[in-house]
Amino acid sequence: MGPGVTGLNHITLAVADVQRAIAFYRDVLGCEVRVVWADGAYLECCSLWLCLSRDDLVRTSPHADYTHIAFSVDNDGFAEMSERIKANCTVWKDNRSAGASTYFLDPDGHKLEIHVGSIEIRLDHYRNDPSKGVSVFGP
Template sequence: MITGLNHITIAVSDLAQSLEFYRDILGFKAHVKWRGGAYLSVCDMWFCLSCDEPSPAQDYTHIAFSISEEDFHRFSERVLAQGINVWKENKSEGLSLYILDPDGHKLELHSGSLSSRLESLKEKPYPELEWL
């Protein structure tokens, strides 16, 4: 039986640049690095940078990280001041900032939760929404 999400690994083209982005800009904790990658964490989530040829998704696939509403605006302003690219404007429930990492991986900083999203769907359902 699956008990949770274990870790996320992304391919990166420049380990030093990606380590700087995730550690220094987003605030992940760096644990170790080696020639082919690095292990970081954000809260209890294990996050791996693996040197490879990145091929970021061209669809809506992305990784979303939680941030409190209280920290959202200050943190977003700091991230954007670093010249980080935005890939989408937020049009959904909760505060979100959609950014690209150095290799073009799509990330989201989001203040909501599954509960808050489901509550918002009661007021404004998606087309053909079906409750399961």
């Protein structure tokens, strides 16, 4: 097998109103605005490059499937951020997984999550609970 991907480069989200989306990602989630133009913006969220792009075809309701984007948050700041999100957003799912999470919609209906934990914590959870029937690979 040849070379593979080296990481996540960026995520682009279609938005109906660029200024509304910038305000949400900046003021509610704490992303840093880096570039703004008439039909879009680039923001940074830690090492994530987020592009907001105006699109006339933005749907008015979220997809029915489970596809979503999860942002990492520290345990110490989770409760405060979760309350801020709940005050400004629609919650689309209750957390039933290992680790603290809040599942919410952005103003354009994109499904998002804030989550405390890492993949290693999740793998340890499955290693320690074989009743889940999950196969864990690697150390």
